[in-house]
Amino acid sequence: MAGEFGVTPWGRAWLRTVESARLTAPEPALPRARNMARNAEVPGPRVTPGLVEAEVRGHPVRIEVPPFEDRETVVRLRAEYPAGAPGELADELHERLTEQGIGLAELGEQHCGCASRKPRCVHLLATLYALTRRIDEEPRLALTVRGVAPDQENHGWIALAEVPVAGFYTAHTLD
Template identity: 45%
Template sequence: MIAEFGATAWGHAWLRTAEPTRVTRPNPLLPRARKLSRDDSVTGLTIVPGLLTATVGAHQVQITVPHWPAETLTLVATLLADLPPAAPGDLPDTLATTLHRAGVEIAPPPDSLLTQCACRDRRPHCLHVLTTLYLLVQAVDERPALAVELRGPVITGPADADWVPLGEVSVAGFYG
C-alpha cells in the first residue's frame, strides 16, 4: 500500500511537522485536516523560500519556515551538485538519508514554524494550518525539490550549458 501522505522521505519529513511523534495524545483535528486537503479545500497554495501561503475555505493561512543556516545551505548545494541529472523537481530519497545522517533536518520542528490564520482557534496549528501542511506534504511527495527550496535559496551553480529556454528558440531558424 502506498502512503497517501509522506510517500517519499522528503514528504515524510514534512509529515512529521503536522504529525509529530512526541505527543501525549492524538490530535483530533488531523483526520479533518487530511480530508480537507484531499477535497481540494485549499486554493492559492504558494511556496517560496521561507514562506508557505494558502487559502483554506475562507481563511488565509501563512506559515513562515526558518531557513537553513549558511553552512547547511552550502552542504546541500554541494550534495545537489554531485547528483546525476534527474527530472526537474526530483530528488532521490538517498539524498534525504544523507542529510539526515549529517544532522540536517529537512523539515523544521513544528514549534519553530510561525503560523498565522484568521480563524478563531488560538492554537498555533489550527485546522487550517494543518490542512495547509498536509497539502505541502503532498506537493513535496510529487516534487521533492520543494523541500529544499522552502528551507532557503540553495545555489547549485551554473545551469547546463546545453539547455536553452524554449522561448529563446527561433522556430524559423530551428527548422531552417
C-alpha cells in the same frame, strides 16, 4: 499518489511536522485537515524560500520556514547528488543529509486568519498536509522552502511557458 501523504522520504520529513510522534493526546483536527487537503480545499500552497502561503476556505495561512543552519553543506551535497529530472531530488541526497544530522523540515512562526484559539488550527494543518503532497510530487520544494534554490543547470530543459509561440513553426520550416 491520490490521497496519500509522505510517500517519498522528502514528504515524510514534512509529514512529521503534522503527525508528530511527540503528541501526548490525539489531535482531533487531523482527519478533517487530511480530508481538506485530499479534496483540494488548499489551492497550492505557494512555496517560496522561507515561506508557505495558502488560502483555506477563505482564511489566509502563512507559515514561516527557517533556512538551513548549515546551508553550505546542503548546497555541496546537492551538487554531489544531482537529480535526473527537473523538480526531482536524488534519494541518496536525502540519506546523506540525514546522516549529517541536517533536518529537512522545520517550522517557524505560523499564522491563520481564522478565529480559532488553538495554536495549530485545521487550516494550518490542512496547509501542511497540502505542502507534504506538493513535496512528494516535486521534492526540490523541500530544499527551496528552506532557502536552497534549485540547480542552475537544467540539462537542456526549458519550461514550456518559455517557448516563444509566435512564429515557432514558421521559423523552423524546412526549405
